Amino acid sequence: MSTVVKPLDVAVIGAGFAGIGIALRLRQRGVSDFAILERDTRVGGTWRDNTYPGAACDIPSRLYSYSFAPNPDWSKTYSGSGEILDYIENMVDSYGIRPFIRFGQNVTGLEFDEAEGLWSITIEGRDKQLRARTVIVASGPLSNASFPAIPGIDDFAGKKVHSARWDHDYDYAGKKVSVVGTGASAVQIVPEMVKTAASVKVHQRTPGWVLPRVNRETSGLAKKLYQRFPVTQSLARGAWFWGHETVALGVVWESPLTRVVERVAKLHLRAQVRDPWLRRQLTPDFRAGCKRLLMSSDYYPALQADNCQLNNWPIVKIVPEGILTAEGVVHRADCIVFATGFEVSKSGAPIPITGRGGRTLDDEWSRGSYAFKSVAVAGYPNLFFTFGPNSGPGHNSALVYMEAQIEYIAEAIGLLLRRDLRTLEVDKQRQDAYNVEMQRRLASTTWNSGCSSWYLTEDGFNATMYPGFGTQFVRQLDELDLDDYVVTARVVTEIGDINRMPAFG
Incomplete structure (x- = not known):
């Protein structure tokens, strides 16, 4: 007699900064039926993999961390990779995330089952697919090392x-x-x-x-101050944030x-x-x-x-x-x-993803990736991305942008589970209008001014960077507007819910 395995509410792909961050926020919202699928044997993502001599962050530690998981004990202004990895490990243990992580799970494909309203997840070496109501692709853009295509x-x-x-x-x-x-x-x-x-x-x-980097030791007095009065650490983080925001005027x-x-x-x-x-x-x-x-x-x-x-x-x-x-x-x-960087997915999907109607994200992104507010793509219900298309900062901390995405995605998943929705899918017209505006704004940025960089595809399409201030990126994700989505209900119990939903399939 075969046993039917209940689908997960949420599957998270990747146990790096993004995956651990979204897991932490889901836990704090009371969501417990989720799993983090990590291909390696340890958490950390980029900071687990980059252990070369001198490896460190070029963003101040106070800013290269989550505001909802502050660390008063950073040893220096700019922390080394080992200390950043310790911070991630500490989040995993302090917030009880480790039981939700499944190591050695290399996800090789996603396929949406329209009849069931579920995602089927193919994992390398496993005959049976995992199923989930929602999936978050949190594998990040800097996860696959890239050797250059040099002859010989x-x-x-x-x-x-x-x-x-x-x-x-x-x-x-x-x-x-x-x-x-x-x-x-x-x-x-x-x-x-x-x-x-x-x-x-x-x-x-x-x-x-190349700009100078002054890397000062954090004094014991400062650490004690941050521990005893957390508001002082928030103020220090804010000061670094606004300092970096002003740099946008010169580099964006x-x-x-x-x-x-x-x-x-x-x-x-x-x-x-x-x-x-x-x-x-x-x-x-x-x-x-x-x-x-x-x-x-x-x-x-x-x-x-x-x-x-x-x-x-x-x-x-x-x-x-x-x-x-x-x-x-x-x-x-x-x-x-x-020292040649990573295979950044500017065109094509990071893994094979098949959405509604048999469409594939690899085909749709073949000329450059795009999404709605960097987190969702029309035709792929209940699927979300962290650090997705056009979410790269050129002047501020990636963690600020990532935190905004995490909050938005956690809100979307919370809404889907609370209302027992079948699907939550971004409206294509809203998505297209958003991306037309993105490319219009990108045309006037330094990234599109004629130099060659890993931000651009071979034909010059910028699928990587966000053309604005960090405050603008965060503000656009402050609130989830259901008018941006097409919603189908699995179980509808209240007339009030029906009135609030913009569309039903």
């Missing part, structure tokens, strides 16, 4: 290491190390590599705007403040790099903000170390001995470190 990458005879899959067992001491990339992870890795490697060669494609849009940001970066470069030719090589030819701003006070000194060299020639291919560049030189290496 598999021919290299030495050691290959990706920044997001660091090999701590390999001995870098005395080795010739080549670093490919000069982005956010590279500016943290290079200063550490020059301390141990015999030589470090940094292969740069495009220099970035081109303005006189853009010149100020560039001037600060150039003064920083001039103060740390004496050689005019090296300064020229390290000066960007695009507006500040067009690509991600970099924060470091030790990257430029590391590049000038006796055992370090910057190489600007384009990489032609990788050969068994090392890296062949366009001037015809083979740069020999024992180890190549790829």
